[in-house]
Amino acid sequence: MINSILRIKVLLVILLFQNQIHAQEFSSSATTEAGFTEDYSFENSSIYIPKNGLRVELLGSLIFPGFKIGLEKPFSYTQIEKYRRNKIKRLYKERYLSYSMGMYYQNNYHTNIFPQAELIVRRQKSKGFYYERSLGLGFSRTFVNSPTFSISDDGKIEEQSLSGNWYGLASIGGGIGYNAYLKNQRPYSVYLKLHLMVMYPYNTFITPRPTIGIGYNYNFSGLGEANPRLKHKVKRR
Numbered sequence: 001m002i003n004s005i006l007r008i009k010v011l012l013v014i015l016l017f018q019n020q021i022h023a024q025e026f027s028s029s030a031t032t033e034a035g036f037t038e039d040y041s042f043e044n045s046s047i048y049i050p051k052n053g054l055r056v057e058l059l060g061s062l063i064f065p066g067f068k069i070g071l072e073k074p075f076s077y078t079q080i081e082k083y084r085r086n087k088i089k090r091l092y093k094e095r096y097l098s099y100s101m102g103m104y105y106q107n108n109y110h111t112n113i114f115p116q117a118e119l120i121v122r123r124q125k126s127k128g129f130y131y132e133r134s135l136g137l138g139f140s141r142t143f144v145n146s147p148t149f150s151i152s153d154d155g156k157i158e159e160q161s162l163s164g165n166w167y168g169l170a171s172i173g174g175g176i177g178y179n180a181y182l183k184n185q186r187p188y189s190v191y192l193k194l195h196l197m198v199m200y201p202y203n204t205f206i207t208p209r210p211t212i213g214i215g216y217n218y219n220f221s222g223l224g225e226a227n228p229r230l231k232h233k234v235k236r237r
Contacts, residue, residue, distance in 0.1 A: 048182055050074035050094050052226045057193070057215035059104055066112075068213065070100025072120065074228040082235045090126040094228075095119070098134070104211070110142040114169050114197070128182040132191075136171040140199050167199040175213075187219040 052073050059066040076095040081088055098118040105111050116138025124130035141164060148163035175193025180186035197209040 048079075048092070049230070050077050050092075050096075050226065050228060051187075051219040053189075053217045053219045055098065055100065055215055055217045057102075057213040059102060059195075059211055059213045064104050064106040066102065066104025066211070068100045068102035068215075070098055072096045072098040072217070074226050076231075077228040078231040078233060080233045080235065092122075092124040092126075092130075094122040094124065096122065098136075106145070108145060110144050110164060112140055112142050114138055114140040116169060116171065118171070118173075124179060124182070126182060128179040128189075129176070130179060130189075131176045132174070132193075134171070134173040134193075136169075136173070138169045138171075140167040140169045141165075142167070167201070169197060169199055171195055171197045177215075177217075181219070189217045191215045191217070 052071065055068070055070050055072055057068040059068050074094055074096050076093075078093040080091040080093065082091070083089075096119075098120055099115075100118070101113070101115045103111065103113045116136045118134045118136035120132055120134045122130055122132040143162060143164040148160045149157050150160050151157055173193055173195040175191050177189050177191030177193075179189040181189070191214075193213045193215060195211040195213065197211060198206050199209065200206045
């Protein structure tokens with residue numbers, strides 16, 4: 001009698017265990033069909049997490065030289081893992097806020113100095129190549145590069161120092177780059193980027209100013225700790 005009861009108990013435990021396995025398999029299948037799962041634990045993900053960066057960019061407005069220097073700080077980061085035939089393909093979606101100071105010099109016209117803040121959206125592949133888009137707002141201060149004079153009410157001619165104007169500034173941009181950390185664990189990236197700046201009011205209207213930049217971004221701990229909002233997504237097929 002006792003042996004029969006023990007056998008029944010063992011059979012019940014086996015059945016319960018099998019039901020639990022089937023339930024887990026069904027849950028996994030439902031997740032796969034849905035496409036994405038989200039996991040906020042990064043125990044099984046790669047070690048890459050975006051950091052604060054120091055950006056230095058050689059900037060040119062057509063044929064006129066200039067530069068930009070500033071900081072970028074990540075505030076949102078999503079790692080996407082795509083499983084294809086026993087292979088894992090990783091993508092990284094990152095969002096940054098960038099604060100920079102730029103200038104360019106246009107011979108026989110003016111020198112333009114423009115601080116601005118930019119929202120940068122970056123999509124990065126596991127080998128380090130990426131492309132990004134940006135939207136910026138700021139202001140501009142120009143300085144005329146030739147002597148400027150004014151005539152007072154009594155007819156006296158006086159030279160004006162630091163002659164120029166203030167403008168509102170908006171910009172959009174797009175570019176490509178390479179992040180050396182993902183493949184070689186080097187804390188830098190390089191990029192090529194096109195910008196279109198718009199200044200207002202410029203002669204009572206707006207003026208577009210296309211520019212191109214070649215940049216270098218260096219990441220190091222001395223810029224403070226970055227704490228982006230992290231998200232992990234998995235897609236299976």
